[in-house]
Amino acid sequence: METTKATETIEKNTILIADDAEINREMIKFIFDEQYHIIEAEDGEQAINIITEYSDKLCLLFLDLLMPKKSGLDVLSFMNEEDYINYIPVIMITGEATDETDEKAYELGASDIIYKPFAPNVVMRRAKNIMELFEHRIYVERKLEKRTRQLRESREKLERSNEFLVNALSSVVEFRSLESGEHIQRVKYFTKLFLKYIMKFYPKYGITKEKASLIVNASALHDIGKIAIPDSILLKPGKLTSEEFEEMKKHTIYGCELLEKFKQDENEFYHYCYDICRYHHERHDGKGYPDGLKGDDIPIWAQIVSVVDVYDALVSKRVYKDPFAVEEAARMIIDGECGLFSPEMLDCFGLAKQELFAVTEGEFSFADVMVK
Amino acid sequence: MTVQEFYEEVGGDYNEIMSRLRTEDRIRKFAGMFTRDESYKSLVQCINDGNADDAFRAAHTMKGMCQNMAFTRLYKSSHEITEILRGKDLEGAKQMLGVVTEDYNVVIAGIEKLLA
Numbered sequence: 001m002e003t004t005k006a007t008e009t010i011e012k013n014t015i016l017i018a019d020d021a022e023i024n025r026e027m028i029k030f031i032f033d034e035q036y037h038i039i040e041a042e043d044g045e046q047a048i049n050i051i052t053e054y055s056d057k058l059c060l061l062f063l064d065l066l067m068p069k070k071s072g073l074d075v076l077s078f079m080n081e082e083d084y085i086n087y088i089p090v091i092m093i094t095g096e097a098t099d100e101t102d103e104k105a106y107e108l109g110a111s112d113i114i115y116k117p118f119a120p121n122v123v124m125r126r127a128k129n130i131m132e133l134f135e136h137r138i139y140v141e142r143k144l145e146k147r148t149r150q151l152r153e154s155r156e157k158l159e160r161s162n163e164f165l166v167n168a169l170s171s172v173v174e175f176r177s178l179e180s181g182e183h184i185q186r187v188k189y190f191t192k193l194f195l196k197y198i199m200k201f202y203p204k205y206g207i208t209k210e211k212a213s214l215i216v217n218a219s220a221l222h223d224i225g226k227i228a229i230p231d232s233i234l235l236k237p238g239k240l241t242s243e244e245f246e247e248m249k250k251h252t253i254y255g256c257e258l259l260e261k262f263k264q265d266e267n268e269f270y271h272y273c274y275d276i277c278r279y280h281h282e283r284h285d286g287k288g289y290p291d292g293l294k295g296d297d298i299p300i301w302a303q304i305v306s307v308v309d310v311y312d313a314l315v316s317k318r319v320y321k322d323p324f325a326v327e328e329a330a331r332m333i334i335d336g337e338c339g340l341f342s343p344e345m346l347d348c349f350g351l352a353k354q355e356l357f358a359v360t361e362g363e364f365s366f367a368d369v370m371v372k
Numbered sequence: 373m374t375v376q377e378f379y380e381e382v383g384g385d386y387n388e389i390m391s392r393l394r395t396e397d398r399i400r401k402f403a404g405m406f407t408r409d410e411s412y413k414s415l416v417q418c419i420n421d422g423n424a425d426d427a428f429r430a431a432h433t434m435k436g437m438c439q440n441m442a443f444t445r446l447y448k449s450s451h452e453i454t455e456i457l458r459g460k461d462l463e464g465a466k467q468m469l470g471v472v473t474e475d476y477n478v479v480i481a482g483i484e485k486l487l488a
Binding site: 020021022023024026027030064066068095116117118119120 | 388391392393394398401402405406408409411429432433435436437439440441442
């Protein structure tokens with residue numbers, strides 16, 4: 001018994017016939033009652049109650065137009081409000097064709113209109129076609145939904161793995177220099193904050209949510225080239241000689257050489273990584289390194305990482321300096337005492353400043369950051 | 373009385389009903405249902421009560437049943453009264469009701485003989 005019940009619940013093989021005259025219901029019922037389970041409604045109100053109760057079992061509804069309490073059109077409106085109309089096909093049964101009500105019934109989602117008197121085999125054929133169509137559509141929709149969900153899940157998984165690998169790779173340099181704690185995590189976070197303002201106030205740069213997420217990930221790799229800098233320079237306690245500094249500057253080039261070994265020309269992410277590695281020490285006035293690019297010749301993503309890198313360096317403790325207070329660091333950047341940035345970058349920095357401060361002194365505050 | 377004789381007597385279309393319902397047993401069953409239906413009673417009542425809307429619906433239902441049963445003569449008069457009531461013309465309906473009643477009584481009497 002239990003099994004039968006279970007199958008009945010899953011199988012949609014119940015037809016609802018809503019008509020106020022028994023004889024009219026019977027005219028349809030005898031066509032289908034060998035193959036289907038039939039439920040009858042004598043008026044629109046009953047029809048609505050039955051639809052609500054048996055919605056998952058109904059495979060078809062025959063609906064009379066003119067009924068007491070609620071009309072056929074009322075039932076259709078109800079089915080639209082509750083979305084049943086997309087899962088239960090409706091065939092209207094009517095005595096005469098009036099363009100107005102026919103049009104209205106089709107508008108409300110009726111699949112077909114059959115006029116009295118009707119031939120049983122024709123009604124059977126049309127009903128079966130409509131049920132097949134609905135079944136197929138619902139099947140395809142469910143399949144598509146499932147597929148979309150699977151795709152999204154595997155994409156998210158891939159993104160997480162990607163982020164993990166990028167983080168692991170970037171932290172290699174940090175691990176070696178022991179210098180700035182979680183500098184990379186902060187640069188990522190600051191870049192994300194910065195991009196939020198760029199997207200909002202500078203649509204001219206064409207940064208979308210998808211691009212932003214790639215740029216944030218790429219920002220982690222900005223100093224990857226430092227892996228090629230000898231310990232004597234990278235770990236030197238104190239100021240570098242000008243010769244040593246020239247070597248240190250090459251980390252931008254080294255980073256790119258490293259990336260070029262795995263070049264993916266058609267991959268957007270590769271280009272963000274490359275540009276950020278190479279150009280995050282360029283200056284708006286063309287006096288940066290390694291290529292001396294000027295203004296907006298410097299890719300916007302490299303300009304962003306440049307600002308947040310400078311800010312983080314200022315508020316962090318280094319072997320050769322104490323950390324600056326956040327307000328002071330911000331003033332130095334805005335006054336051009338440390339690096340030189342485009343007006344747009346400075347504008348965004350001004351907008352993002354308070355949030356940067358909050359983060360610096362909040363969740364990303366570390367022993368090497370002076371807290372005022 | 374055969375089903376064919378019955379259809380001839382009440383002014384119906386035997387060939388049409390046979391093409392749709394296929395068996396005489398089924399036609400008899402439906403004819404029995406027709407006698408139990410209350411639309412005619414309701415039509416008379418609503419016209420007397422001056423309730424044009426419900427009278428229209430009763431006439432409409434009756435017309436639909438006659439279409440289904442291929443009771444051509446009764447279909448014609450019930451169709452006419454339906455259209456009169458669609459225009460809410462109760463006076464016109466009262467005049468038409470006589471014809472409908474006459475046709476209806478012929479059908480009911482015929483069914484009684486058919487099922488006797």
